[in-house]
Amino acid sequence: MPHVHGTEPPLTACHECDLLQTLPVLRARESARCVRCDAVLLRNPTDSLERTSALVAAAAVLFLLANLNPLVGIEMQGMRVEVTLSGAVQALWNDGMQAVAGLVFATVILFPVLELAMLGVLLILVRLHRRARGFGMLFRLVRSLRPWGMVEVLLLGMLVSLVKLAHLASVILGVAFWATAALIVVLAASARTFNPALLWQDVGEVGPA
Amino acid sequence: MRAGVTALSVGLLCCRVCGQLSRQPDGGGHVRCPRCNAPLHARRPASMSTTWALTLAAMLLYLPANLLPIMVTSSFLGSQQDTILSGVVFLWRSGSWPLALVVFFASVMVPLLKILALLHLLLSVQRRSTHRLVQRARLYRLIEFVGRWSMLDIYVIVILVALVRFQGLATVEAGPAALSFAGVVILTMLAALSFDPRLMWDPVSPPPASARENTRD
Ligand SMILES: [Zn+2]
Numbered sequence: 001m002p003h004v005h006g007t008e009p010p011l012t013a014c015h016e017c018d019l020l021q022t023l024p025v026l027r028a029r030e031s032a033r034c035v036r037c038d039a040v041l042l043r044n045p046t047d048s049l050e051r052t053s054a055l056v057a058a059a060a061v062l063f064l065l066a067n068l069n070p071l072v073g074i075e076m077q078g079m080r081v082e083v084t085l086s087g088a089v090q091a092l093w094n095d096g097m098q099a100v101a102g103l104v105f106a107t108v109i110l111f112p113v114l115e116l117a118m119l120g121v122l123l124i125l126v127r128l129h130r131r132a133r134g135f136g137m138l139f140r141l142v143r144s145l146r147p148w149g150m151v152e153v154l155l156l157g158m159l160v161s162l163v164k165l166a167h168l169a170s171v172i173l174g175v176a177f178w179a180t181a182a183l184i185v186v187l188a189a190s191a192r193t194f195n196p197a198l199l200w201q202d203v204g205e206v207g208p209a
Numbered sequence: 210m211r212a213g214v215t216a217l218s219v220g221l222l223c224c225r226v227c228g229q230l231s232r233q234p235d236g237g238g239h240v241r242c243p244r245c246n247a248p249l250h251a252r253r254p255a256s257m258s259t260t261w262a263l264t265l266a267a268m269l270l271y272l273p274a275n276l277l278p279i280m281v282t283s284s285f286l287g288s289q290q291d292t293i294l295s296g297v298v299f300l301w302r303s304g305s306w307p308l309a310l311v312v313f314f315a316s317v318m319v320p321l322l323k324i325l326a327l328l329h330l331l332l333s334v335q336r337r338s339t340h341r342l343v344q345r346a347r348l349y350r351l352i353e354f355v356g357r358w359s360m361l362d363i364y365v366i367v368i369l370v371a372l373v374r375f376q377g378l379a380t381v382e383a384g385p386a387a388l389s390f391a392g393v394v395i396l397t398m399l400a401a402l403s404f405d406p407r408l409m410w411d412p413v414s415p416p417p418a419s420a421r422e423n424t425r426d
Pocket of ligand 1: 015018034036
């Protein structure tokens with residue numbers, strides 16, 4: 001029987017292949033991989049809490065910019081047309097494609113907003129060393145929302161649509177386009193600096209129930 | 210392939226959310242993680258049947274998604290219906306072949322390869338295959354990562370519908386394939402999420418007979 005709740009080295013099971021193994025003590029910026037299937041088990045980004053908080057705050061600002069300003073536009077015979085993200089979703093909705101419009105709204109507006117907001121709350125709770133009821137559930141929600149936010153795919157979609165229109169009109173990249181591009185970089189960085197192990201470190205290891 | 214001791218084979222449950230190990234209770238039943246309160250399962254319940262159902266549904270939708278028009282453009286010159294493939298051909302002919310390749314890859318190849326990969330993972334788990342496990346683990350991580358990029362065409366339509374509408378000369382509408390296409394993307398993403406990769410490794414470290422009761426679909 002392996003020793004479960006000793007102080008060191010901590011025992012874990014790989015989330016992808018269930019192999020029991022001990023976790024090494026990581027130095028800054030090191031990560032531990034499963035010895036059998038190579039899945040990443042643990043990372044140790046430097047200053048995780050500070051950097052992730054700063055990045056989440058930056059992402060919130062960029063997100064506002066991306067949603068309040070025109071994304072892209074076209075100019076044709078002196079006439080200029082620009083669309084915002086919510087305007088585009090609305091146009092699709094009015095066309096009778098409510099299901100697709102709803103999906104787009106969810107994947108590029110609703111889910112990213114919820115993920116950012118909940119991640120912000122989690123970080124604040126960790127900073128205050130407070131563990132409100134529902135802390136675990138909040139983290140589970142953040143994790144399950146992550147695959148469904150698709151801002152980076154939207155950016156590529158904008159590029160493709162502009163290329164399709166480029167022979168008809170001159171295209172304009174709006175403020176929201178650049179904000180979205182920056183948002184993608186910031187979101188990717190925050191996913192790298194965020195260390196979920198921080199959330200549980202005050203609680204420590206619990207003996208097996 | 211190294212066998213090794215898995216959590217399940219010694220009666221431990223590992224929390225998928227916080228990584229905490231707990232002992233499996235004797236009576237079975239519902240268990241929650243003592244640290245983060247997430248529900249604990251030795252293996253994801255009904256993982257195989259759910260993944261099969263979602264994958265088959267995605268296969269069915271893949272046909273209309275590719276055969277029906279995804280975009281209808283109408284102007285005073287007449288109306289034109291585009292499928293995903295004809296959109297790729299258009300991009301290719303207009304000289305932007307790098308984007309044509311990106312769209313072809315994201316919209317046609319990724320969903321197809323993802324469905325084939327899911328079928329491969331499902332069948333090899335059912336055959337209790339112990340062959341090329343590390344490669345399959347990599348394949349599983351890959352399909353989790355690339356699936357989202359297939360949403361590309363949906364966003365292209367959203368922008369085109371809005372821009373062309375306000376410009377007033379023509380209208381662009383989403384065709385019937387848009388919904389089936391979005392369906393394929395979502396179903397394959399859900400299938401990848403419901404697949405429990407630990408099932409692939411169980412043939413090398415078989416759980417004890419008593420524990421196996423809890424993992425069956
Ligand atoms: Zn592993």
